[in-house]
Amino acid sequence: MSRYLARRLMQSLVLLVLVSIVGFAVLNLAPGGPLSQFALTPGMSEADLARIAAQMGLDRPLPVQYFEWFSRLFVGDWGNSFRDGRPVLEVIGRHLFATLLLMLSSTVISVGLGTLVGVMGATRRYSLFDYTATVLAMVALSIPTFWFGLVAIYVFALELGWLPAGNMYTIGDRSFVDYVEHLILPSVVLALVNVAIWSRYMRSAMLDVIDQDFVRTARAKGLDRRRVLVHHVMRNALIPMITLAGIQLPTLLSGALVTETVFTWPGMGRLFLDSLGYQDYPVVMGLLMFSAILVLIANLVADILVALADPRVRLE
Amino acid sequence: MSTRRLTVRDLRVGFRTEGGFVEVVHDVSLTLDAGETLAVVGESGSGKSVASLALMRLLPAPPRARITGRAILHHGGEEHDLISLSEARVRRLRGARIAMIFQEPLTSLNPVHRVGAQIVEAIRAHRGVSRGDARRRALELLDLVGIPEPQKRLAAFPHELSGGMRQRVMIAMALALEPDVLIADEPTTALDVTVQAQILELLRALQERTGMAMLFVTHNFGVVAETADRAMVMYSGRVVEEGTVEQVLTRPLMPYTHGLMRSVPRLDHAGRSSEPLGTIEGFVPDPAHLPAGCVFHPRCPHHVPGRCDAGLPELEAAAEGHRLRCKRWREIAEVPA
């Protein structure tokens, strides 16, 4: 186990370096590189630009700049926001909770519902239910999240008036119920695609297990249907799902960005778009790197969990 | 007089396929007494495994699979028909009164649960005993099936054990509740020759100890000779010859059995016999398109057109307990092939 862990950690570090190279490349891809935002400022002369460039160390060779950038990234000095001068990590930190809350509540919905639909589909293969679930999942995967958000707002907020159309809380209220009310629509909208993905994968993971010899053994032992299903089939089908959860995190983050935009949810996605609008590149780059690192860590955690769930992996 | 354990009458099994309903086991009848071993022999596709899974009711539920006939499990004066019982009641017999071990010890154990837990689970599915008691019983069982350091093995995962050890675990699990009938479906096929012998020896010893009846499914005549009292040869879903091991192995009357026997290399003949190893030409027929008449006739060296391909031969008795399905067995017997 410890050898597996050590190897997996090394891989993650290598990946972190590669991720940072991709990030650095994006940063330098901007016309004029990291200077572009100054170039747009009125009254900025060539000489001013050159001075700023020298100040920022942009006159040095790219690899040197990269190492400097990477080491600052490593120690947590991610630069300051152009907008309000605060450290980038602090700015991100203030928006992190809202995004995590949204992702968590929507994951609860999608994992719960997705597992249920996937398991039912696998145990009733080719039934009407299975067929309907398959078609609905594919349609759900095809609906643009932001549009579904708009429709949900139109129906549930504007027409029916059941739920608020956006934001995280009502100014002056902020009670628990108020938070929950604001959370429902964005969570459900964000969950739509993920329910579909989760149910499809759960179904196929179940089908991969359901015909295996050890399931027949479990039945031959005289276990009841429920125990065979939960203890033997689902227990094994769960293992690839842990990996899937890690792999799907970027998709979930992308979805959160879109959902936050539609529902003016004060999370990282919203911050990303606002920062883009203000050309606040340190924050944009910070969010880009932050999300990639988050994904990296999530995949590492998923692999560790898989090792815990599957004794065969531990031995490798 | 010995105690009857299992009576199977007219067992038929069929599956729904893309091309319609196909029957793969036809009219199989057999009896099994306590302490007795019946070997069911045949090539792959002969229906022997399907028949045994049908007895365990481990085939897909109707309409995907259809089982008819009767399979009476005798237990202390009670009679349970395995075919007509509800799923819930079959579940209570399965693993307790009738158990099964499978061909693939490598994949028949759940990879994510410890060996001990899997045995404990089998016990607790039928007996309301505590986890600790079930564990003690599991330890006894591992010891019984000859696993060294059983205490340590209880905590092992299946992939940490060798194939032979895993099959021993499977046997321990099957014997956990001292079943009256044990179905062993090619339990040694996937194992090394030396391990095969050990497992067969173990099964025989356990049978002597518990008096269980065994239905031993195999394609290997060596195994039949070593383990069984009686043998039943199946071809294309039908019983084609049955009798004592002595009768079937030394005086086979049905040309198919004869052919099968000739395709087995015999150690006692090695080196001194110039007789080539026989093979049976052709393949087992597709169950959806069985030949008319005797199903074996297209591959039979003795077949006579107009006779063998018209009308299914009945199972007829050649001697006390020795029955076979061939229209020409008397003529063939006179002129040895």
Next chain:
Amino acid sequence: MTDAFVIATLRPRWWRARALRRFLRHRLAVTGLVLITALTLACIVGPGLLPYDELYIDLRGRFAPPLTGDHYLGTDPLGRDIAARLLMAGRISLLVGFAAMVLSTAIGAVIGIVAGYRGGWIGTGLMRFTDAFLCFPQIFLLLALAAFIKPSAIMITVIIAATSWMEIARIVNAEIRSLRERDFVLAARMSGASHMWIMFRELLPNAAGPIIVAATLTVARAILIEAYISFLGYGIQPPLPSWGNMLNNAQQYLDSAPWLAIVPGIAITLAVTSFNFIGDGLRDALDARSDLK
């Protein structure tokens, strides 16, 4: 029928007939094919048949709901005909989606095949690089790039492709790895075929099935992605209409003119669903392991 025809020409005849039959038996796939064909045709010929030009502004006829006079789908805040805009937008959205698929499939296939065939350090390096790209949420990466470039339709296509080739690279890489040691590759190598020949003439056609499936699903995703970034204002720029940017102002009029939001969304959903259905059917038809009944 073009999709089915493309796959049909890639394998021996017995196989072709079976794959085509399985594809046609897949009702969803056929539904998808019919839908997308109809939608594409409508986008090509439709604008010529409608009474209004997509750019014609009628300030007195603003916010007309659907079925007002000749405005079958109503008008937008400038009084432009939504039906005409929808079909013109469809041309852009479908074209961008398709072109992005071609480009990203090409990038992914080349990276995957080189990594899979060469193996060793180059192969590992390329695939780790692919993994690094996969760590970034696509929309984040896409928007960061889009903010830096001039958002023309071509550039949008390029950056969509630049952020969606990874999955194809992985699929191709896995296929090539499994094919690399097969007899026909060894035979080609012994007969002195060049690496280029082996990679692109021997190996690539054998990986065609999974590539075609992934490519079809990539069209679906590219259409969605284009809609996302255009909706957010970083994609296709007005006055050029796209399904995404038609929705861009819809939110503020959601209460008074919901059809502004509903109509383009349905078009996107239909197009994307069609490609997903087709991809699913192709997977069943091309994948030997699939368990279609």
